[in-house]
Amino acid sequence: MAEALPLMVTANRLTDGAVVYLTHSGDWSERPAASSVAGTREEHAHLLDTARQRGALAAVIEPTAVPITSLDRPQPASLRERIRRHGPTVRPDLARA
Amino acid sequence: MYAYDHYDQHMVDRRVAEFRDQVSRRLEGRLSEDEFRPLRLLNGLYLQLHAYMLRVAIPYGTLSTRQLRALADIADRYDRGYGHFTTRQNLQFNWVKLVEVPDILAALAGVQMHAIQTSGNVIRNVTADHFAGIAANEAEDPRFVAEAIRQWSTFHPEFSFLPRKFKIAVTGADEDRAAIAFHDIGIRIRRDDAGLPIYDIHVGGGMGRTPALAVLIRRGLAEADLFGYLAAILRVYNRHGRRDNIYRARIKILVAALGAEAFTRDVEQEWIAARADDQGIPEAELARIRSMFAGPELPPAAVTPEKFSAPAFNAWIATNVHPHRHPGYAIVTISLKPIGGIPGDANSDQMRAIAAIADAHSRGEVRVSHEQNLILPYVRRSALPEVWRALGETGLATANAGLVTDIIACPGLDYCSLANARSIPIAQRISERFATISQQHDIGPMKIKISGCINACGHHHAGHIGILGVDRKGEEHYQVLIGGSGDENAAIGEITGPGFSAATVVDAVERIIAAYLDLRRPGETFLAAVRRLGTAPFKERVYAAA
Ligand code: SF4
Numbered sequence A: 001m002a003e004a005l006p007l008m009v010t011a012n013r014l015t016d017g018a019v020v021y022l023t024h025s026g027d028w029s030e031r032p033a034a035s036s037v038a039g040t041r042e043e044h045a046h047l048l049d050t051a052r053q054r055g056a057l058a059a060v061i062e063p064t065a066v067p068i069t070s071l072d073r074p075q076p077a078s079l080r081e082r083i084r085r086h087g088p089t090v091r092p093d094l095a096r097a
Numbered sequence B: 001m002y003a004y005d006h007y008d009q010h011m012v013d014r015r016v017a018e019f020r021d022q023v024s025r026r027l028e029g030r031l032s033e034d035e036f037r038p039l040r041l042l043n044g045l046y047l048q049l050h051a052y053m054l055r056v057a058i059p060y061g062t063l064s065t066r067q068l069r070a071l072a073d074i075a076d077r078y079d080r081g082y083g084h085f086t087t088r089q090n091l092q093f094n095w096v097k098l099v100e101v102p103d104i105l106a107a108l109a110g111v112q113m114h115a116i117q118t119s120g121n122v123i124r125n126v127t128a129d130h131f132a133g134i135a136a137n138e139a140e141d142p143r144f145v146a147e148a149i150r151q152w153s154t155f156h157p158e159f160s161f162l163p164r165k166f167k168i169a170v171t172g173a174d175e176d177r178a179a180i181a182f183h184d185i186g187i188r189i190r191r192d193d194a195g196l197p198i199y200d201i202h203v204g205g206g207m208g209r210t211p212a213l214a215v216l217i218r219r220g221l222a223e224a225d226l227f228g229y230l231a232a233i234l235r236v237y238n239r240h241g242r243r244d245n246i247y248r249a250r251i252k253i254l255v256a257a258l259g260a261e262a263f264t265r266d267v268e269q270e271w272i273a274a275r276a277d278d279q280g281i282p283e284a285e286l287a288r289i290r291s292m293f294a295g296p297e298l299p300p301a302a303v304t305p306e307k308f309s310a311p312a313f314n315a316w317i318a319t320n321v322h323p324h325r326h327p328g329y330a331i332v333t334i335s336l337k338p339i340g341g342i343p344g345d346a347n348s349d350q351m352r353a354i355a356a357i358a359d360a361h362s363r364g365e366v367r368v369s370h371e372q373n374l375i376l377p378y379v380r381r382s383a384l385p386e387v388w389r390a391l392g393e394t395g396l397a398t399a400n401a402g403l404v405t406d407i408i409a410c411p412g413l414d415y416c417s418l419a420n421a422r423s424i425p426i427a428q429r430i431s432e433r434f435a436t437i438s439q440q441h442d443i444g445p446m447k448i449k450i451s452g453c454i455n456a457c458g459h460h461h462a463g464h465i466g467i468l469g470v471d472r473k474g475e476e477h478y479q480v481l482i483g484g485s486g487d488e489n490a491a492i493g494e495i496t497g498p499g500f501s502a503a504t505v506v507d508a509v510e511r512i513i514a515a516y517l518d519l520r521r522p523g524e525t526f527l528a529a530v531r532r533l534g535t536a537p538f539k540e541r542v543y544a545a546a
Helices: A041-053 A079-086 B006-027 B033-041 B065-078 B098-109 B143-153 B223-240 B251-258 B260-274 B283-291 B311-320 B348-361 B381-393 B424-433 B437-443 B505-519 B526-533 B536-544
Strands: A007-013 A019-022 A060-067 B045-047 B052-056 B062-064 B082-085 B091-096 B168-171 B185-191 B197-203 B215-222 B321-323 B329-334 B345-347 B365-368 B374-380 B448-451 B465-472 B475-482
Touching: A007 A041, A019 A041, B006 B033, B006 B098, B033 B045, B052 B098, B062 B065, B065 B082, B065 B091, B065 B098, B065 B348, B065 B365, B091 B098, B143 B168, B143 B223, B143 B283, B197 B223, B215 B223, B215 B260, B223 B251, B223 B260, B251 B260, B311 B321, B311 B329, B311 B381, B311 B437, B329 B381, B345 B348, B348 B365, B348 B374, B348 B381, B374 B381, B424 B448, B424 B505, B437 B505, B465 B505, B475 B505, B505 B526, B505 B536, B526 B536
Parallel strands: B168 B185, B448 B465
Antiparallel strands: A007 A019, A007 A060, B045 B052, B052 B091, B062 B365, B082 B091, B082 B345, B185 B197, B197 B215, B321 B329, B329 B374, B365 B374, B465 B475
16 A cells, blocks of 8 residues: 655564664664655655665564655654654653664 | 473473574574464564563463562563563563573573463463452362363364464452453352352453453353363354454354354253263362462461551551451552553562562462552561561552552553554553542542553453543544443443543543542442443533533
């Protein structure tokens, strides 16, 4: 199903389950950055192609495209994804930077 | 307490080695995630929002202090220093790493624990009354039956691929603290006129999308017939259960579809037909298991507590200390619901402190209740002041068991990948709203239960006030239910009407409670008032100010 744009691709790392974001260089980063954002369908396809070529998909589970609020800020749009990004809201001591 | 024999230990050790191999094959890419997922779920390993989550089985909620310390060590070494006690009397670690899970399972096996039967379409970890063996009016310690079911059902080839997960609860008391009416099978042990244990079998209860109360299909089953009868129920379910639709697959749907009478007839036919071949569990084996639940010898103890005048202590005695079957002893509930805290969470320091207190004062045993609290089962009444002081030192002496701030809440959207909305912050805000002890005592017995989605892990259907998180156009939204109960007079709560936003749901709860305080007769509990008046006057008040 086509996700709303702009978007990022997120997943959980296979070895430890950590939340990660796909970058255009085909790496997984623990923090979403400008280099994680796909503003167009083509950019999304490019993200996934690079990841496939670099074998990056094998390093994660449940890769999913998630909408973000704006092109400039790679902040997930949904509450669920914001909680995944920052950690449980009830444990600020465990928050992810 | 039950102690593993050679077979138990061998099975658990073998499972650890098997999973270690599966994990390394997964990491090497020789197993795909599709192949690996069912294997990890067989070992209680889920993927949640932030990380993997390992659900550790605590059979019938009984823990030795050695086991509790091992859980604390695992929390420190492999997780983030805490664990979450669940409504299934289990413990969840929220931050485990796949690469370390085999070591965690090995550490668990070292103290006779595992994560088997905590996931998947199998007979799940059997739950029991948390006052088992210590309640004053009990026919039999239900843990012996729960343990026998655990052994009988673990890796049972016929029951390893059921249409859906299957939950069994057992109680041996008149007061139902195990919520048997909300289980796929609920077993109540009684005694017949000759004093022999007999079993009432309730089938088809559950929560979730289609809540149902179990129906009594067999009264007074003899012990020798128990396992044959359970097998017959499971066979009928295996044969007719809806494997085509996950929402229609639980046994409650089958019982409703066939009708209780036809379902019972099928079970009885199956039972009688298989009786000659299926002898159940040998009597000697049952006797062996039973003997392990005899409980410790308790020397006589003074019946009255030490005089102690601190009001906070007396408030704690009033709610968190319960009568024991042995005079001179008490059952202590350790509330894991500090005001504004996270229901069911305990950090490793607290686990170790509880283990030390249980070693000194409770025969080295701790229980987990489905209400997400811990229990000290064997405390001398004269030691209560000392126990209270020691608990207070690690923030564990909250005097609220059974009161409005003793809230059940599932992990919800803060952790759970299936959630629609957060549960914990709602519990925290309600707890803070009703923080004053005198106000809590004035309100009296009150069970608030919160689930973050329709799966109902927070038992919202059984709450005197239940709260269900739903997703309304991407926003957290909450339905409110009233009049549910999980005890011997079980009832499913009724939805009040339109739901509430996260900002207004706590006010709605407060209005329901205010209505009760206005409408109650002297001495009448909230639940009794709802039963007398119906839900209408409460609904009226909830929406009047909205
Ligand atoms: S009720 Fe839903 S949100 Fe809560 S723990 Fe269960 S599955 Fe997760």
